[in-house]
Amino acid sequence: MREFGLLLRRDLALLLPGGRGGAGVLPLLFFLAVAMLYPFAVGPEPELLARTGGGVIWIAALLAAILPLERLVTGDLDAGVFDQLHLRGIGEEWAMASRLLAHWLTFAPFLLLAALPAAALLGLAQETTRTVLLGLLAGTPGLAAIGLIVAALTASLRGGAALAGLMTIPLAVPILIFGAGALARNDASGLWLTAAISLALCAIAPLAAGAAIRAAREQ
């Protein structure tokens, strides 16, 4: 447990905006930029924006989740960090579990905060904003888990970053369907399904990403 704490502290320092390994605040600015551009592209009618704005925030969140993937695993894999952890009896799964938690913590809270001005820019109703925020809260752990698995799988490939983005999008479709779909329904079933998908993905991610890192050694 002490080891996990040390791992998590290092991962957080690595990934926090302004940290040394993460993409910093870029994903957030990207997220806000999409929300800002959308009215320019489809026209400023408040009704249209209020009806489609929630979906736009979801798309922007999904795209912003792809940006930090490049540096999520590659740097440490190249530097031999996972080898040294392995020699100390700390399995790749532990390292990936810590990385997943750190990735979510350094990404989701800021995204949720940025979703507020984005919702204001799009003129979303209070009720819609609440559903979007709850949906993102339920969906971002799943997005982080998908991102980690894909980042670990593509870490040892040349041009892995572009591939990571391409692979993440189809895998994120279920989260998008239920998370954004919750906006069109009056009950919370979509949110619960999103949360369920996220939980399942978070349970699988450390194992899958750990296996990917071990496989990368054999190349």
Place this chain on the structure above:
Amino acid sequence: MQARLIAKDLACRRGERLLFRGLSLALEPGEALHVTGANGIGKSSLLRILAGLTRPFAGEIAHEGSVGLLDERLALDEAVSLGKALDFWRGLDGAKDMSAFERLALADLLDVPVRYLSTGQRKRAAMVRLLGANAAIWLLDEPLNGLDDEARLTVERLAAEHCERGGICVVASHQHFAMAGKRALALADYAA
């Protein structure tokens, strides 16, 4: 210090090429082995197999005691200061002893970001990480690369002290590595 390293009938394959085969070795506490051979013959691959990081194509490994690996990959965060980067590993290993910094002449460089360090300084930093791990079996991959004469002597002396304490030391290097009583293993003898 409990240490034992046994390998039976190892073979290693990289891609489609068989690098070596039929390699067996047994190291008892206090023993040192110098693996020699030309570039690309499989010295680093052998060390990674002995470390248990990659599976051999054939054969078996058994070790008693923890393993420490020093290779060309530093495993230190480039952007932070050397002190902070090493603190992570020393924290994991529970290392308290600061004398390693003095012996490897790094005490003055603790505030310098890792990315500004020279090749030799990096190698010495990795050596500090290895010392902190307090591993029974040392696997050193080209430990003298980029080191000046003084640092070379220090590393050779550290390896000798490690063996005196009952540790095992395997050095893979095409360079001369001075150590009393070491055995030599020419990897070319096992080339497939």
